[in-house]
Amino acid sequence: MKNAVEMKNVMKTYGKNVIALNNLSLIMKEGEISSLLGPNGSGKSTTIRMLTSLAYPDEGEILIFGNKKIDKRLIGCVSQSSGIDSMETGRENLTLQGRIYGLKGKKLKERVDELLRVFHLQEDADRLSKNYSGGMRRKLDLAMGIIHRPKLLFLDEPTTGLDPEARKELWNTIKRLQHTEGMTVILTTHYMEEADELSDWIAFINDGTIVAEGTAEELKSKVGKDTVTITCDKQAQAYSILQASYKTLEDKDQLLVMIEEGEQKLAGILEKLRGNQINVSSVTVSKPDLGDVYLLYTGKKLSAEEEAE
Numbered sequence: 001m002k003n004a005v006e007m008k009n010v011m012k013t014y015g016k017n018v019i020a021l022n023n024l025s026l027i028m029k030e031g032e033i034s035s036l037l038g039p040n041g042s043g044k045s046t047t048i049r050m051l052t053s054l055a056y057p058d059e060g061e062i063l064i065f066g067n068k069k070i071d072k073r074l075i076g077c078v079s080q081s082s083g084i085d086s087m088e089t090g091r092e093n094l095t096l097q098g099r100i101y102g103l104k105g106k107k108l109k110e111r112v113d114e115l116l117r118v119f120h121l122q123e124d125a126d127r128l129s130k131n132y133s134g135g136m137r138r139k140l141d142l143a144m145g146i147i148h149r150p151k152l153l154f155l156d157e158p159t160t161g162l163d164p165e166a167r168k169e170l171w172n173t174i175k176r177l178q179h180t181e182g183m184t185v186i187l188t189t190h191y192m193e194e195a196d197e198l199s200d201w202i203a204f205i206n207d208g209t210i211v212a213e214g215t216a217e218e219l220k221s222k223v224g225k226d227t228v229t230i231t232c233d234k235q236a237q238a239y240s241i242l243q244a245s246y247k248t249l250e251d252k253d254q255l256l257v258m259i260e261e262g263e264q265k266l267a268g269i270l271e272k273l274r275g276n277q278i279n280v281s282s283v284t285v286s287k288p289d290l291g292d293v294y295l296l297y298t299g300k301k302l303s304a305e306e307e308a309e
């Protein structure tokens with residue numbers, strides 16, 4: 001499979017002190033859905049801005065489909081801020097967007113009808129888009145982003161703010177686009193479940209550099225361990241006892257013990273705590289997920305608040 005995107009040792013500094021990208025290198029393959037995951041301020045938007053020629057590297061090289069010069073007609077971009085004109089209908093928004101890309105006449109009408117059908121927006125096509133639900137707006141945004149049949153589509157946090165049902169519907173649409181239009185998709189997201197569900201390849205970015213990459217399965221196997229989550233009194237003492245024997249992290253009012261065969265080892269862990277008169281109020285064992293990979297490589301647990309942003 002050919003490379004859709006190649007970034008080699010890219011550096012980007014804002015002002016004198018803010019290093020946004022620090023020697024970042026990555027490859028994203030043609031026809032795949034690739035995700036960029038990372039905490040706030042880690043460099044996701046800066047990366048996407050460079051891949052869409054909205055920003056330029058101080059050093060390093062960027063190749064899109066093997067070329068240094070980015071052909072904007074090959075690229076579609078759906079950003080977090082919607083490009084929809086609320087006082088126009090869905091059909092009018094799509095028609096206008098098509099004209100911007102030089103479509104006209106029968107071809108334009110056919111493409112608009114096709115997109116309204118693909119995104120299940122036919123029934124609402126002639127309603128003002130200010131009356132659309134959040135899910136419908138995101139679908140319209142997506143339809144507008146691909147009206148010119150880009151080979152490479154950037155999606156910035158595509159499902160933020162959507163309810164679970166609308167989110168799942170959009171995931172299915174994105175997967176369909178990949179298969180029916182052979183589109184390469186690059187997405188940024190805070191949602192681990194979204195990255196897991198959609199991505200052929202995932203890169204974790206932290207402090208402007210890629211800290212881990214691979215398929216979701218490869219990444220989860222790098223953790224290789226279960227997480228035992230413990231709530232107890234005397235947390236500081238419990239932490240110092242556990243971290244002497246196991247890889248242990250403190251996360252607010254919980255302790256996270258990363259351990260192989262967590263269920264089998266649980267009794268021993270609890271015994272150690274009880275032996276030191278520490279009372280455990282709750283304990284759970286979970287198999288590794290992408291959140292654990294995130295924790296391993298960024299040292300941070302993705303909080304519910306951050307997920308909800």
Ligand SMILES: Nc1ncnc2c1ncn2[C@@H]1O[C@H](COP(=O)(O)OP(=O)(O)OP(=O)(O)O)[C@@H](O)[C@H]1O
Nearest residue numbers: 014018019020038039040041042043044045046047
């Ligand atoms: N125009 C700018 N001027 C100065 N600093 C900037 C600018 N844009 C980004 N930065 C800084 O560069 C770093 C990377 O920011 P970036 O927006 O790429 O992160 P991000 O991962 O997209 O974050 P978020 O998830 O919050 O959108 C941050 O420290 C940010 O404050």
